Amino acid sequence: MIRFENLTLGYDxxxxxxxxxxxxxxxxxxxxxxxxxxxxxxxxxxxxxxLRPLGGSIALRGIxxxxxxxxxxxxxxxxxxxxxxxxxxxxxLWRRTGAFGRLSGEDRERIREAxxxxxxxxxxxxxxxxxxxxxxxxxxxxxxxxxxxxVMMLDEPFAAVDQRTSEDLMHIILDWHCEGRTVLxxxxxxxxxxxxxxxxxxxxxxxxxxxxxxxxxxxxxxxRARRHAEEFDQHAPVCHVDELPRKTA
Amino acid sequence: MTLVGWLFxxxxxxxxxxxxxxxxxxxxxGATPVGAFLLLxxxxxxxxxxSHAILPGAALGYLAFGLSLGAMTVGGLVAGVVVALxxxxxxxxxxxxxxxxxxxxxxxxxxxxxxxxxxRGSNLDLLHVLFGSVLALDDPSLLLIAGIATVTLFAxxxxxxxxxxxxxxxxxxxxVSPLSPVTHYGFLILVxxxxxxxxxxxxxxxxxxxxxxPAAAARLWTRxxxxxLASAVAQAFxxxxxxxxMSFYLDLPAGPAIVLMLGILYFAALLFAPNxxxxxxxxxxxxxxH
Numbered sequence: 449m450i451r452f453e454n455l456t457l458g459y460d461x462x463x464x465x466x467x468x469x470x471x472x473x474x475x476x477x478x479x480x481x482x483x484x485x486x487x488x489x490x491x492x493x494x495x496x497x498x499l500r501p502l503g504g505s506i507a508l509r510g511i512x513x514x515x516x517x518x519x520x521x522x523x524x525x526x527x528x529x530x531x532x533x534x535x536x537x538x539x540x541l542w543r544r545t546g547a548f549g550r551l552s553g554e555d556r557e558r559i560r561e562a563x564x565x566x567x568x569x570x571x572x573x574x575x576x577x578x579x580x581x582x583x584x585x586x587x588x589x590x591x592x593x594x595x596x597x598x599v600m601m602l603d604e605p606f607a608a609v610d611q612r613t614s615e616d617l618m619h620i621i622l623d624w625h626c627e628g629r630t631v632l633x634x635x636x637x638x639x640x641x642x643x644x645x646x647x648x649x650x651x652x653x654x655x656x657x658x659x660x661x662x663x664x665x666x667x668x669x670x671x672r673a674r675r676h677a678e679e680f681d682q683h684a685p686v687c688h689v690d691e692l693p694r695k696t697a
Numbered sequence: 698m699t700l701v702g703w704l705f706x707x708x709x710x711x712x713x714x715x716x717x718x719x720x721x722x723x724x725x726x727g728a729t730p731v732g733a734f735l736l737l738x739x740x741x742x743x744x745x746x747x748s749h750a751i752l753p754g755a756a757l758g759y760l761a762f763g764l765s766l767g768a769m770t771v772g773g774l775v776a777g778v779v780v781a782l783x784x785x786x787x788x789x790x791x792x793x794x795x796x797x798x799x800x801x802x803x804x805x806x807x808x809x810x811x812x813x814x815x816x817r818g819s820n821l822d823l824l825h826v827l828f829g830s831v832l833a834l835d836d837p838s839l840l841l842i843a844g845i846a847t848v849t850l851f852a853x854x855x856x857x858x859x860x861x862x863x864x865x866x867x868x869x870x871x872x873v874s875p876l877s878p879v880t881h882y883g884f885l886i887l888v889x890x891x892x893x894x895x896x897x898x899x900x901x902x903x904x905x906x907x908x909x910x911p912a913a914a915a916r917l918w919t920r921x922x923x924x925x926l927a928s929a930v931a932q933a934f935x936x937x938x939x940x941x942x943m944s945f946y947l948d949l950p951a952g953p954a955i956v957l958m959l960g961i962l963y964f965a966a967l968l969f970a971p972n973x974x975x976x977x978x979x980x981x982x983x984x985x986x987h
Contacts, residue, residue, distance in 0.1 A: 526866075529737055529861075529864050530737075530916075530919065530920050530921055531865055531922065536865065539862055546874075548855065575921075
């Protein structure tokens with residue numbers, strides 16, 4: 449379970465998202481929705497530990513850092529590096545092989561299977577620089593498949609990919625859900641969220657609504673989220689909102 | 698004289714040519730793979746700046762102890778490691794881009810180094826420090842260069858996977874492993890070690906040549922890391938042999954001759970490699986169905 453208690457995350461004392469109080473049970477299939485700048489990516493960075501809370505806390509119960517697989521929004525890959533698709537996907541096995549262990553025949557088989565699953569079986573020996581944007585996203589999903597993590601966190605996984613790629617990758621996400629993994633995905637396509645995701649968090653610098661997708665994505669909530677999004681004041685006063693009595697865990 | 702004799706006689710007849718050949722082979726095996734990773738990490742300029750950073754350190758060693766292998770090596774190593782760590786810290790923890798500060802640094806180090814050498818030495822010593830003396834490698838120098846090459850090859854073999862991932866996807870490496878800083882600084886130390894090795898043979902100005910030029914040429918010929926490394930080492934050694942022969946027959950300084958030969962290989966790659974200038978001039982007649 450992932451639990452936020454009065455969580456505030458941000459940069460240089462400016463909160464990107466604040467006063468978040470909620471629990472995400474194991475096995476959740478949850479979409480995180482909100483306008484640009486609402487603090488969605490920041491929230492994921494908080495869970496990975498990349499960003500430390502400005503206030504409140506994040507508790508990971510029964511989940512260690514090694515149990516989290518994270519797909520950042522920007523791929524951050526140096527595509528000019530002479531590396532094959534196979535070798536890139538193989539790094540998904542890092543937790544098993546470590547820096548020095550060798551790949552067994554079974555490992556190689558799993559890498560090929562992962563590439564088949566994302567529909568790129570024929571691309572195993574291609575250099576990563578030769579992939580299109582959608583193919584690269586499929587390759588990144590193949591690597592996620594190999595990570596076998598309890599918690600999968602995806603930051604706008606379908607930005608800049610076509611409909612078919614998006615649908616194919618959505619099937620993989622649903623498979624993860626069936627396997628009992630926790631899936632958190634930042635998404636913009638509300639139709640897709642309504643169709644596939646059972647729970648939803650709507651944020652706009654603070655939580656607007658959390659719960660069943662149908663009760664969260666209402667017209668009124670979405671309008672509220674839009675209003676909250678674009679506030680930024682260099683000299684904002686110190687926030688004193690809902691200083692909750694701290695619960696003892 | 699037969700071609701074979703022309704190629705082999707200088708090395709068979711003269712001990713100093715054999716030593717130069719052995720030194721160049723060691724540099725090709727050690728420094729060139731390191732240069733390939735410098736290039737792939739887009740740190741070629743950084744290598745250049747660091748080679749100049751070594752100069753004041755080596756010059757201080759020279760000022761204190763004369764042309765002593767040990768003193769100049771230690772001075773160069775210390776100066777190089779200090780600069781490498783400082784540059785690494787700046788690059789990792791500030792918004793400053795590396796290139797601006799490096800360009801300034803490079804000129805200052807060169808000026809300081811030349812000043813320090815000229816405080817005590819002759820122009821001949823200065824030439825030795827700037828351009829090396831590959832034709833006058835004694836046993837300790839040769840052992841040092843070979844030792845550094847051996848350490849480098851072992852280190853690269855051990856850290857290959859984290860190093861590749863640090864180049865391709867540093868964010869992922871940081872997420873899955875605590876080895877990212879070890880890899881980064883370990884690699885910088887390898888760069889300094891090999892610059893010091895190259896410094897004894899080719900001098901501070903030319904040492905970067907045998908690291909970067911063959912790697913840049915090989916990058917143009919191939920899209921696989923293994924082939925890139927093999928091809929870079931082969932080109933480094935081939936260019937060095939050609940440079941030594943040119944220096945022998947035309948009575949030219951060996952260090953610059955070697956670097957020029959490496960430069961010719963690089964230009965050949967620019968012209969003739971796939972997607973090179975020549976292939977762009979040729980009309981393309983066919984493409985595949987899919």
